[in-house]
């Protein structure tokens with residue numbers, strides 16, 4: 001699968017532009033703010049029907065315009081396919097494949113697998129556990145629709161249970177039977193979510209470690225650890241044990257919604273003890289592992305978007321990344337950089353056909 005051409009109308013700062021792509025490596029170079037990342041985001045849009053950077057859809061329409069349209073011509077299994085995503089102010093977003101609108105965008109997710117590596121991934125290290133849960137949930141649910149349904153159901157029951165706890169507190173009352181209905185549902189969904197996350201991470205972590213070792217040239221040891229209260233107790237017993245606390249705090253304090261991933265370098269949290277380059281290497285290894293995992297599961301080589309990834313990495317790590325890319329395990333790659341010379345030098349070393357767009 002590869003993207004042959006993209007046409008953009010009023011997408012963020014891009015008024016009307018189209019690009020014909022190379023099957024292997026495509027680079028966008030130019031100064032800060034010219035719209036390099038926005039082009040990658042438009043490619044992301046065609047796979048996920050949403051922006052990677054701005055979740056408020058309407059803000060992706062160019063200032064002063066009333067709509068945006070992103071059109072992609074793909075070659076999938078030797079066939080030409082057209083994906084169009086558009087949004088008009090005051091209307092619903094439309095996603096079409098070969099002229100036919102999708103009723104549910106979820107049917108499209110996973111069809112054009114894609115992995116993005118961007119400076120925004122730093123949030124995975126610096127922000128709260130919900131960012132890291134979203135990351136693993138995103139990787140798993142691209143391949144496992146039942147998991148996504150369990151997550152949605154769990155979150156719905158969790159909201160209802162929290163509302164009931166608030167009601168009890170406000171009315172100085174308690175109804176164990178009422179609460180037990182939610183507890184039973186949370187136990188069912190939570191246990192399944194935990195089992196799927198655990199099984200996923202058992203496969204994912206070794207792939208991640210292998211990628212990190214390649215990027216860092218075996219320089220340092222890193223770990224990725226799944227932290228879950230369900231590692232020690234069943235979901236049901238966690239809910240029982242935390243009941244008194246939950247009643248006081250008026251929300252559910254235990255369960256898979258508290259799961260986290262611990263990112264470590266030499267047994268210490270990478271957030272506090274990793275250099276910028278080590279943190280960046282860690283995030284790149286995570287995303288390369290995601291790439292590998294999706295590829296194994298779907299048998300399709302995902303598109304890879306590399307947004308500004310060479311900054312802060314020393315030459316040997318950049319070289320290791322090029323070696324990885326040279327491995328032929330990658331398909332089409334899009335790269336952005338502010339230094340056109342650096343980019344050209346790097347992609348030249350890859351021995352793959354490339355095209356450079358100067359913006």
Ligand SMILES: Nc1ncnc2c1ncn2[C@@H]1O[C@H](COP(=O)(O)OP(=O)(O)OP(=O)(O)O)[C@@H](O)[C@H]1O
Nearest residue numbers: 012013032033034035036037038059060061062063
């Ligand atoms: N809806 C919008 N309408 C107009 N401009 C927008 C809109 N959304 C974002 N922009 C602008 O797009 C510009 C380009 O952003 P982008 O992140 O693509 O730049 P870039 O070339 O990747 O820069 P850098 O090298 O700094 O990463 C920014 O100045 C931003 O303000």
